[in-house]
Amino acid sequence: MSNPCIICVAITGSLPTKENNPAVPISIAEQIESTQAAFEAGASIAHCHVRDDAGMPTSDPDRFASLKEGLEQHCPGMIVQLSTGGRSGAGRERGGMLSLRPDMASMSVGSTNFPTRVYENAPDLIDWLASEMRTYGVKPEIEAFDLSHILRAKEMADKGEIEGTPYVQFVMGVKNAMPVDRDVFDYYIKTVHRLFGPDTPWCAAGIGRHQLALNEWAISSGGHARTGLEDNVRLDRDRLAPSNAALVELAVGLCEKYERPIATWQQARQILGLRKVAA
Ligand SMILES: [Zn+2]
Numbered sequence: 001m002s003n004p005c006i007i008c009v010a011i012t013g014s015l016p017t018k019e020n021n022p023a024v025p026i027s028i029a030e031q032i033e034s035t036q037a038a039f040e041a042g043a044s045i046a047h048c049h050v051r052d053d054a055g056m057p058t059s060d061p062d063r064f065a066s067l068k069e070g071l072e073q074h075c076p077g078m079i080v081q082l083s084t085g086g087r088s089g090a091g092r093e094r095g096g097m098l099s100l101r102p103d104m105a106s107m108s109v110g111s112t113n114f115p116t117r118v119y120e121n122a123p124d125l126i127d128w129l130a131s132e133m134r135t136y137g138v139k140p141e142i143e144a145f146d147l148s149h150i151l152r153a154k155e156m157a158d159k160g161e162i163e164g165t166p167y168v169q170f171v172m173g174v175k176n177a178m179p180v181d182r183d184v185f186d187y188y189i190k191t192v193h194r195l196f197g198p199d200t201p202w203c204a205a206g207i208g209r210h211q212l213a214l215n216e217w218a219i220s221s222g223g224h225a226r227t228g229l230e231d232n233v234r235l236d237r238d239r240l241a242p243s244n245a246a247l248v249e250l251a252v253g254l255c256e257k258y259e260r261p262i263a264t265w266q267q268a269r270q271i272l273g274l275r276k277v278a279a
Pocket residue numbers: 010013014047048049083085106230
């Protein structure tokens with residue numbers, strides 16, 4: 001397979017703490033340093049959450065602005081994807097940073113169960129997040145926790161609520177949500193290709209110990225891969241990951257195994273239909 005593989009690094013997330021793994025970047029300075037190393041290792045998308053001074057998740061637009069500015073300075077050309085995920089705020093707070101015009105933002109288009117709660121994405125909130133993304137020229141990444149989310153993205157694209165072809169990420173291995181299941185994974189790919197066209201790019205993320213398996217499934221199937229300490233803090237069963245870059249290197253190794261070139265940030269922007277930037 002010769003199509004370049006986009007590696008997304010989810011650097012921080014809402015949940016992991018320094019107690020889980022001291023390498024999890026929490027402050028903006030740590031996040032920039034960790035992302036720069038991951039960028040140099042081959043990642044071309046940074047999926048970002050921010051934390052407050054106590055290390056708790058927040059949707060504070062000022063923090064997102066500082067992080068975005070730092071990443072643009074230290075990782076020129078890298079795609080900045082901000083999370084509108086639900087652990088960092090309630091309701092429209094979750095999209096308060098979209099006016100910063102990041103390249104991308106994650107967007108869930110349906111509700112799902114998470115380990116200890118409902119990940120609530122009400123229809124009116126989804127519509128509002130989508131409209132903010134259109135207003136500010138932000139490309140959504142659709143977080144598909146379920147098959148219905150892929151079909152919902154199709155409806156939204158048909159109505160013009162999502163501009164262009166949706167970029168869907170399959171998320172597997174969240175407790176109480178979609179387990180890691182190869183048949184379902186293959187059907188997700190089939191569904192994306194049927195609804196959006198056979199050459200449509202897609203990506204996948206596996207949570208916890210499933211991260212590397214999902215990387216391998218995606219890379220060997222022509223998709224794009226997400227890794228990073230947000231989803232998994234371990235390098236293997238016995239060792240904590242020393243950095244985000246170390247997890248990116250595992251994905252790079254799989255790309256070598258399956259003869260996939262690593263997408264440069266320029267290639268990643270082209271594949272995803274994002275604006276060109278001068279770096
Ligand atoms: Zn996230």
